[in-house]
Amino acid sequence: MMEMERGRVAHAVPGRVRIKLDARVLTEDRGARLQVALLGLPDIEAVQTTTRTGSVVIVYDPEALDTLSLIARVRQARLLALEPPVVDLYAGHQLPLSQTAQGIHRTFSGANVRLSEITNGRWDLRSVLPFALGTLALRQLVTDFGAIGAAPWYVLAWYAFDSFWKLNQAHVVIDDSASLEGESD
Numbered sequence: 001m002m003e004m005e006r007g008r009v010a011h012a013v014p015g016r017v018r019i020k021l022d023a024r025v026l027t028e029d030r031g032a033r034l035q036v037a038l039l040g041l042p043d044i045e046a047v048q049t050t051t052r053t054g055s056v057v058i059v060y061d062p063e064a065l066d067t068l069s070l071i072a073r074v075r076q077a078r079l080l081a082l083e084p085p086v087v088d089l090y091a092g093h094q095l096p097l098s099q100t101a102q103g104i105h106r107t108f109s110g111a112n113v114r115l116s117e118i119t120n121g122r123w124d125l126r127s128v129l130p131f132a133l134g135t136l137a138l139r140q141l142v143t144d145f146g147a148i149g150a151a152p153w154y155v156l157a158w159y160a161f162d163s164f165w166k167l168n169q170a171h172v173v174i175d176d177s178a179s180l181e182g183e184s185d
Contacts (some may be wrong), residue, residue: 008020012067015060027051044066
């Protein structure tokens with residue numbers, strides 16, 4: 001039996017969960033063993049480990065499991081000691097994503113994963129985009145100090161992206177911190 005590593009749910013949408021572990025602990029050998037053990041659990045369709053970033057992506061059958069039951073199953077198998085994700089007060093009001101929103105979400109998620117892989121986990125879209133917008137804002141401040149005009153294209157583009165991203169997130173609420181303390185035995 002593998003020793004349980006502590007991890008946290010970094011992102012969850014129906015059918016897919018990304019878990020972050022300490023990258024120093026997720027060696028190639030340990031990642032391969034974890035992948036085999038997770039694939040041995042019912043209703044798990046695919047597992048990808050990225051040792052550079054300490055990331056484990058689990059793709060599961062959303063018709064058979066939800067994120068909470070997947071986490072419970074991984075805990076019961078004593079494969080990972082998962083910390084609950086940050087609580088979202090609005091999660092109970094989440095509507096299903098439209099097909100268009102799902103396609104856009106897949107595209108941005110794929111670009112985000114690829115950027116993280118290329119930069120060895122140093123950058124992702126959630127850091128590059130605000131950094132780029134901040135750089136553009138600084139440039140605008142330097143070139144037109146004190147000028148107030150119409151909103152530039154990049155501000156409108158940011159509002160479009162930010163509102164889409166925030167409104168189309170599938171959030172998971174897990175309030176299970178008390179059971180984590182019992183698993184450290």
